[in-house]
Amino acid sequence: MKVLVTGAAGMIGRKFCQRLARDGAVGGKPVTSLHMIDVVAAGELPGAAFTVTSEAANIADRALAPRLMADRPDLIVHLAAIVSGEAEVDFDKGYAVNLDGTRYIFDAIRAENIMSGGDYRPRVVFSSSIAVFGAPFPDPIPDDFHLTPLTSYGAQKACGEFMLADFTRKGFFDGVGLRFPTICVRPGKPNAAASGFFSNIIREPLVGQKAILPVPETVRHTHATPRAAVNFILHAATIDGEKIGPRRNLSMPGVCVTVGEQIEALRKVAGATAVSLIERKPDEAIIKIVSGWPECFEASRARALGFVAESSFEDIVRAHIADELGGKVGG
C-alpha cells in the first residue's frame, strides 16, 4: 500500500507517520511506501520498514497535486491546512491552501481516476474540523446539525467537506471527512492559541510547571487525545465506504467535560500538588472567544461506525502521561 500524507510535519501528521512506521501496515495491508508533504520537510522517520520520502511543497501550488497523484497512492491522508487563526488574518492564504489546495488534490485524483478508466479509486481521509459549526448550538450538537461556520477556516473546511462528498458520490475516489474535536493534551510548549489553556492546565502541572486558567471552571468542551486522532485516521483509512453512505463527513467522538471536571481528573491521576499549580487568571478576551465554541457532540454516526475516543478525561490524562512523559509524572 502506497501512502501519501499532506501536512505530514504537523502534530497529528507526524504522529500518524510515526504510527505507520511502528505498525508497518494499515488494516492488515503492508505499507510499501510513504510520501510526506508539508511546507517544511517532515524530517526523518526512524524504524520504518518501507520506503519513506519527504518533500517540502505547498498544496496551493497548482502543479504539485498532479505530480503527487501520478504515483497513484492507495491512501491519501490530507491534513495540510492553514489553521484557524492564520486563515482569519490572511484571507487569501486561507482560501488558497484550504479551498484551492484541497480542490487541486481532489481534481488531480479525479484526473488519474479518469485516466485509469475508473480503476484508480483511492481512499482519501480529509481532516475537517468542528469549526464547520457556529454558535448558537443545541446541546448536545446532533449529527444532523447544520453547518454554520463563523470563521474563514470553517467555511473553507465546509467547502472541502462538500467537494469530498461529491467527488466520492461520482466515484472519483472514496473519501471520508473527519471533524476533529479539540486535541488535548496537546504536546509541546504553551502557545498563543485561544484554546491553549485546555491543554496547558494538564500538561504543565504534570511536569511541575505553573499553568494559567483564563476561563471559569464551568466552561465545557469536547476533547480527544493525539492518540485518538491517529486512531480516527487509521479507522477512516480502512472502514468500508459502503457502510458510511452518502454523508461522508463525520463528527468524531470525544470526551465532553467542564474545565472543573478536567481539573478533577488531573487531581485523581496526579494529585493535589499538580492541581495547585493551576493559577486562575480570568481573561475577558479568551472568555468571549470560548463562549462561541461548541460544547458537546453526539457523534452517534461515528461511534456506530466504530470510531473510538477516550471514555473519560482521566483516560486522556493517562494517555498523555504514557505517550509523552514515558509514564512518569512530576517535574
Next chain:
Amino acid sequence: MKVLVTGAAGMIGRKFCQRLARDGAVGGKPVTSLHMIDVVAAGELPGAAFTVTSEAANIADRALAPRLMADRPDLIVHLAAIVSGEAEVDFDKGYAVNLDGTRYIFDAIRAENIMSGGDYRPRVVFSSSIAVFGAPFPDPIPDDFHLTPLTSYGAQKACGEFMLADFTRKGFFDGVGLRFPTICVRPGKPNAAASGFFSNIIREPLVGQKAILPVPETVRHTHATPRAAVNFILHAATIDGEKIGPRRNLSMPGVCVTVGEQIEALRKVAGATAVSLIERKPDEAIIKIVSGWPECFEASRARALGFVAESSFEDIVRAHIADELGGKVGG
C-alpha cells in the same frame, strides 16, 4: 442605484429585470442603470426609465468579474448557474460556473471593497437552492437541518453559501443567499426536467392541453410562483442585513402540497374539464428521482424576516392565470 444581474436571460432573471423596469426603483431607491449578463444576450427591456445594457458573457471567464465590479454596482443579483441536470452530466462545467464563477464574482467585489477602503460594500443576492439538502429528511425540514447535497449542483451551491456568509462576515459585501423552492407554475413549454410535471399538470390544462402525471397523487413538494421568486429577490435586496445575523442563507417559504392537492386546487379555480386533461401515466424512473426530493420546509427564519410566498396552491394557480394568461382560462 446601479444594478447588476447575472443569469439575466433565465426565467427568473428576465422576470426580475422586467419588474425593475416596471417599478423603476428598489426599496424606494430609483434604479439608474441595469447591466444584464448571461451566456446569451438577455434581449430588450421595454419600458425601463433607466440605462439598460446587456452583455453575452460567461462568469466562468476569470476576466469578467473584475471588469463588471469596476463599475461598483450597488446591488448584485447573482443568478447565473449551470442547472442541476447539466452540472451532473458535465462535472467540469458545473464546478467552473457554479463554484469558480461565484468565487470570481465574490473575489472581484472584495477587491473593489479593499480598493475603496471599505466604502464599497454592495448588497449581493445569491440564488441558492433546496438542492443543498439531501434525503433522508425530517418532515418538515427545519432551518437548522444540515446541508447534505446529493448532486454536484447542490454541492456547488452549498460552497457558494459558505463563501457568501464568510465574505459577508468579513465585511467585503453584504450578502443574502436564497434557497428557492421549486418554481411552479413554470411558464413556457413542457420540458424534460424530472420536476416538469409539477408545472405541466397545471399549465397545460389551463390552456386546454393534455398533461402527463408520472407520479402518484401522494407525492408532496414545496412550490412558489415566479412572482414570489422575484419578490424574494426584491426583499433580499432591501432587507436590513443586521436583522439577518451571521446565518446569511435562508430557505424560502412556499406552499407544501401533495400532487392530489395541486389537482384539487386546479379543479376549484378552473373546473373539472381542466382536471380531466391530466392523464395518469406512472413513470418508475421519475417516481424514483422524486422520492429523494425534500417535501416541506419550515422556512421559519425567512417568514420572520418578511419573505412572503403564496398561502395556498389555489393562489399559485391564480397567479399563473394573472401573470401568464392575461387572466383568462381555456384553450
